[in-house]
Amino acid sequence: MSTNIICHSSSAGSSDGGSSGNSARTPNQAPKPNEPSKRGRAKTRRDNEQLILQAAECIFAEHGFKGATTSQIAKKAKLPKANLHYYFPTKEALYRKVIDRIFNIWLEAASAFDDCEEPADAFTCYISKKMDISRNHPMGSKVWANEILHKAPVIHDYMQTTLRDWTDNRVKIIQGWIDDGKMAPVNPKFLLYMIWATTQHYADFNYQINTLNNGAPLTDEQFEEAKAQAIKIILTGIGIPVGTDRSTDATPCKSGEVPL
Amino acid sequence: MSTNIICHSSSAGSSDGGSSGNSARTPNQAPKPNEPSKRGRAKTRRDNEQLILQAAECIFAEHGFKGATTSQIAKKAKLPKANLHYYFPTKEALYRKVIDRIFNIWLEAASAFDDCEEPADAFTCYISKKMDISRNHPMGSKVWANEILHKAPVIHDYMQTTLRDWTDNRVKIIQGWIDDGKMAPVNPKFLLYMIWATTQHYADFNYQINTLNNGAPLTDEQFEEAKAQAIKIILTGIGIPVGTDRSTDATPCKSGEVPL
DNA sequence: TCAGTTTCTGACCTTTCGGTCAAAATAAAA
DNA sequence: TTTTATTTTGACCGAAAGGTCAGAAACTGA
Numbered sequence: 040m041s042t043n044i045i046c047h048s049s050s051a052g053s054s055d056g057g058s059s060g061n062s063a064r065t066p067n068q069a070p071k072p073n074e075p076s077k078r079g080r081a082k083t084r085r086d087n088e089q090l091i092l093q094a095a096e097c098i099f100a101e102h103g104f105k106g107a108t109t110s111q112i113a114k115k116a117k118l119p120k121a122n123l124h125y126y127f128p129t130k131e132a133l134y135r136k137v138i139d140r141i142f143n144i145w146l147e148a149a150s151a152f153d154d155c156e157e158p159a160d161a162f163t164c165y166i167s168k169k170m171d172i173s174r175n176h177p178m179g180s181k182v183w184a185n186e187i188l189h190k191a192p193v194i195h196d197y198m199q200t201t202l203r204d205w206t207d208n209r210v211k212i213i214q215g216w217i218d219d220g221k222m223a224p225v226n227p228k229f230l231l232y233m234i235w236a237t238t239q240h241y242a243d244f245n246y247q248i249n250t251l252n253n254g255a256p257l258t259d260e261q262f263e264e265a266k267a268q269a270i271k272i273i274l275t276g277i278g279i280p281v282g283t284d285r286s287t288d289a290t291p292c293k294s295g296e297v298p299l
Numbered sequence: 300m301s302t303n304i305i306c307h308s309s310s311a312g313s314s315d316g317g318s319s320g321n322s323a324r325t326p327n328q329a330p331k332p333n334e335p336s337k338r339g340r341a342k343t344r345r346d347n348e349q350l351i352l353q354a355a356e357c358i359f360a361e362h363g364f365k366g367a368t369t370s371q372i373a374k375k376a377k378l379p380k381a382n383l384h385y386y387f388p389t390k391e392a393l394y395r396k397v398i399d400r401i402f403n404i405w406l407e408a409a410s411a412f413d414d415c416e417e418p419a420d421a422f423t424c425y426i427s428k429k430m431d432i433s434r435n436h437p438m439g440s441k442v443w444a445n446e447i448l449h450k451a452p453v454i455h456d457y458m459q460t461t462l463r464d465w466t467d468n469r470v471k472i473i474q475g476w477i478d479d480g481k482m483a484p485v486n487p488k489f490l491l492y493m494i495w496a497t498t499q500h501y502a503d504f505n506y507q508i509n510t511l512n513n514g515a516p517l518t519d520e521q522f523e524e525a526k527a528q529a530i531k532i533i534l535t536g537i538g539i540p541v542g543t544d545r546s547t548d549a550t551p552c553k554s555g556e557v558p559l
Numbered sequence: 560t561c562a563g564t565t566t567c568t569g570a571c572c573t574t575t576c577g578g579t580c581a582a583a584a585t586a587a588a589a
Numbered sequence: 590t591t592t593t594a595t596t597t598t599g600a601c602c603g604a605a606a607g608g609t610c611a612g613a614a615a616c617t618g619a
Contacts (some may be wrong), residue, residue, distance in 0.1 A: 276536030
């Protein structure tokens with residue numbers, strides 16, 4: 040599952056996650072040798088790595104790479120610091136793993152353009168997916184934002200390859216729609232920036248949004264309204280008619296999978 | 300000039316800046332006693348404080364509060380670290396000053412809504428000003444973004460007062476325009492978020508934008524195009540007709556001052 | 560049961576960083 | 590010139606952080 044484009048170090052471990060409640064040090068009950076991933080040392084290792092990654096994502100998001108400390112992360116994961124360093128030898132290795140997870144989530148949303156023929160569907164689906172990511176993975180988005188804010192020392196080479204290729208391809212698709220008269224003539228890149236900015240704002244700046252919402256996070260209804268409005272303004276703005284009857288959170292593109 | 304809403308400590312010093320080339324330790328030539336701000340100790344102090352603030356803004360933007368070190372800042376300002384601590388007793392005090400400067404710049408753009416009667420003019424002017432800030436003060440914007448990303452520990456109380464009040468007022472203005480049928484019925488808050496996100500993206504994520512621009516910063520022409528497009532998409536998106544002949548970077552609002 | 564392997568963890572080391580200090584240097588006042 | 594106030598600076602300190610290590614604990618297979 041994990042592509043490991045960014046990470047180059049150690050411990051693979053595809054995520055499956057039938058995570059049962061208690062994780063640490065349960066006495067082995069009936070160790071089936073045929074199912075090595077469900078019980079025993081392999082499972083313990085996987086569980087602990089996931090525990091650490093989860094905690095790390097949270098701490099890195101809140102404090103940045105430098106601001107985060109391995110002690111904090113270990114404490115959040117309820118493990119001794121030395122144990123954390125047993126699984127992830129350095130802070131940077133751990134950070135790269137966190138970034139890698141986020142990148143894979145991002146890639147998933149990016150597929151929207153491949154699954155849709157018409158710009159109306161493509162943009163609706165893409166914006167919707169990006170908004171859902173901001174809702175469901177705000178921490179990951181923040182780590183990402185933080186990384187780019189600080190000159191992307193870790194994902195630098197990725198940006199020059201994968202991101203650039205992806206963007207160039209989508210620019211061509213959008214330009215094709217423009218040439219076909221399906222949408223207003225805009226600069227596709229600047230349009231993509233607007234979509235990225237608007238959708239990720241709900242993750243990266245959620246603290247500000249909450250403050251302006253009387254200190255409370257947006258309710259599901261409010262968030263759906265925000266999503267619908269983002270879609271409506273952008274689509275209208277690029278000359279694509281928006282039917283008011285169209286359901287917002289439905290994904291009109293071919294593939295019906297959940298945006299994660 | 301400095302409102303000092305956020306900072307509570309020491310050393311006022313309004314910016315004037317007739318900054319001549321060499322700054323450090325020039326032998327006093329003809330010390331006029333009548334002009335205390337141009338020569339002598341007062342000037343040295345002001346110059347050094349500005350030097351440090353400039354360097355600090357840059358370093359804080361690039362590395363965040365925790366990531367930045369006073370040594371780095373001092374080195375960038377070409378002063379010994381101990382001298383930096385003479386002017387700014389703590390790293391946090393310096394940080395607050397930097398934030399304060401950015402806040403004042405932000406306030407300036409915020410006035411667009413007060414200077415315009417019609418939504419077309421108000422939004423055009425506001426977006427234009429915000430874009431110019433992203434162009435001319437990217438470092439400040441990054442410090443700001445970083446602060447909110449990390450739960451705004453420093454500007455927390457400001458957000459609950461000044462920012463909230465400002466937002467509430469503009470929401471009312473926008474709602475008035477909607478009620479008058481001058482623009483499409485949208486949620487004013489979410490519209491503001493979209494404007495903030497889009498405009499600030501060009502500062503906060505400029506590293507990504509540069510990478511996707513073959514490693515080079517946007518030229519002035521490209522940036523003007525981005526600005527024009529942001530204005531066009533948003534205005535069209537909220538049902539305000541955009542004349543293609545309207546000059547983009549002209550400020551249509553009453554006050555003709557430069558956006559800084 | 561027992562040897563071999565993997566996991567766990569408190570204690571420790573080294574480096575870095577924010578901040579202090581006392582003395583030297585410079586400017587202003589008397 | 591002498592005195593006083595301000596500024597500059599190298600050297601230093603304590604705290605915190607990333608990372609190591611050796612021995613203890615636990616699991617695995619025979």
